[in-house]
Amino acid sequence: MPYYTSNEEHPIDILNIKGLEAKVKAHMDKGAFGYIREGAEDEWTMRENTRSFEDKHIVPRVLRGISHADLSTSIFGIPLKTPVIEAPSAAHGLAHMKGEVDTAIGAAKAGTLFAMSTYGSTKLEDAAAACPGAPQFFQIYMSKDDGFNEFLIRKAVKAGVKAIIMTVDSTLGGYREEDIATKFQFPLPMPNLAAYGAADGKGKNISEIYAAAKQDFVPSDVKKLKDMSGLPVIVKGIQSPEDAD
Template structure:
């Protein structure tokens, strides 16, 4: 079955995120929209995370003698124009034919930092070339195959990424009811998988793809990736204070 992704190229006026979501829903394949928007099970965690974020408040300071706000900051010595960075997410090609290339370009134009997922729709070398000089991180889903891990990390280092994001909380795919309802499987290949083997992710659900991922994480895995890359390693997915 052929999957048709958007090829539109034009400016859009964004009023707010909820209204943008409704516009996307009306113009995107149902299964793709469900995967991008949805969460696991009955989406309790998704709702709670949103609610918890809404509870955070920015308290303005007055009488400080300031005539303009400066949002610039830095991370690992990398200067950024904004404290908001782009988190890694899979398969941008579901939404647009240029996939992560356009996301990386837009992020660079905003003076922010782009993070590419192992399960992206675009090869990491191509993403790096799309925004030369702009800072990028690479998010690694460790595989049971150490050869695959070394291959991807070395390729990311050669592409010039500034850090590795190591995801440790996705050892199994969540039970995504929206995907089950829509019988969703990834319609597009994942080049970062295909570059190493014939397994490119197309025609599989997220649970099948995660089945090849490492489950038995230990702290030494962080050291392994740090030694392999020579870069800072951010551990993504820590939820318990004990951890």
Template sequence: MAYYTSNAEHPIDILNIKGLEARVKARMEPGAFGYIREGAEDEWTLRENTRSFEDKYIVPRVLRGISHADLSTSIFGIPLSTPVIEAPSAAHGLAHVKGEVDTAIGAAKAGTLFAMSTYGSTDLEEAAKAAPGAPQFFQIYMSKDDGFNEFLIRKAVRAGVKAIIMTVDSTLGGYREEDIATHFQFPLPMPNLAAYGNADGKGKGISEIYAAAKQDFVPSDIGKLKRLSGLPVIVKGIQSPEDALIALDAGADGIWVSNHGGRQLDGGPASFAVLPSIAKAVNKRAPIIFDSGVRRGNHVFKALASGADLVAIGRPVIYGLNLGGAEGVKSVFDHFNKELSITMQLAGTKTIEDVKKTELI
């Protein structure tokens, strides 16, 4: 059976990011929408990811002569127009016929970073060609097959990606009841799997796809990816200071604080709750990227003030993609930037470095 999804290509009006979810639900196939939206088990951690931002307060500073905010920043020497980047996520083709091609274009138009997933609906080299010259990272779900890992890394290097994201919190999928209730199976192929001659994922559930993934991660895997790629390696899925230090000592060039958007271990802490302790342990030895639950500009501000260097968004990008294609993706980043700019100016901070020096209470 053919799978039909959005082909919209236009900017979208956004009152707030939270409101996008209902708009997308009303126009998307239920199983596909559930796969994108859901969290694990009772979704407690999913909810805590956003609620936890209420536990900290921004103390506004005045009389600082600030007429506008400057959102520009960088990572690994790569200039970005905003600290808000796209978090890698699977199967953008569920949301839009052009999938990751439009996401990459939208992120490039916003002056920010696109991260391609192993489980994308688009070949990673095709996504790179869609936005020539724009910075892109590649997220690898390492396989039990070392030959496949090497194939993917070499493919990513040829595509010109600037860093490798090594996801370590997904040795298997969390227990996601919505997928079970809808009997969700991926209706579209995953070209990065098919390119190696593997089964392309079409007609499979996420648990079947994860069955081929590596489960027995060890610190030396970080060095393997560094040697294969010759690129910075960011370890994604860090939720404890101890693991951050282990990753750094093994050669990690970046730490990505994330609980996978509440999609894996339910009952674990919100990402924002553990960010300050991880940042203290890292002590500026490497950049920190943060995700999970970010829905407001003030959430971005609070994450930066708590030790993050960049803040990634996942579901909001996919919702923007569904509603407006590449321009919808750009609209989502524009809205976050608008809210962040207002927050920065009212808080008395002109630059992203000023935000990082802010103490929350």
């Protein structure tokens, strides 16, 4: 049975994220929605991440003579209108036919930065071409195959990305209970994988896709990506002070 992905184009009223999630759930394939929404096992980490974020407080300053707040900032010398960026996530095509192209356009219109995932539903060069001049990063799941890593990095550099995000905390697929319950497998190909070889991710679950990923990361891998790209490399997934040191 072919997978149906939305091609609707119209404004939507967003009151809050919880309400938006409910609207999406009502119009999306159950398995695909579960993949996007869920965490691993009993979702303790996902809940704890949210709770921890809620512990962060903004200290209001008064008597500062400011009538209009300026949220602009910069990263690696790239000016942004907001300190909130679009983090990399896989397979936007599950939610809409235009996938990461529309996500990139939305981020550009908001004056912020889009980060493309290795496991996106769109070619990384197509996402870059959709909004010329807008800053983008590329997130790589390093493979055991260095030829694949070099291939992707070359494509990213050619597309004009400004930095490489190196994910090091996701070397294996988590025990995603909702995926197991719905028997979810990616119904759409991943063009960045398909551009290198026959394995395009279609018909596989996330654990099967991760099977080709590198697990034995060492600090020299950061330098390897730096040398390949000539760009800043952000190590995504450091969770302890010792690893940061």
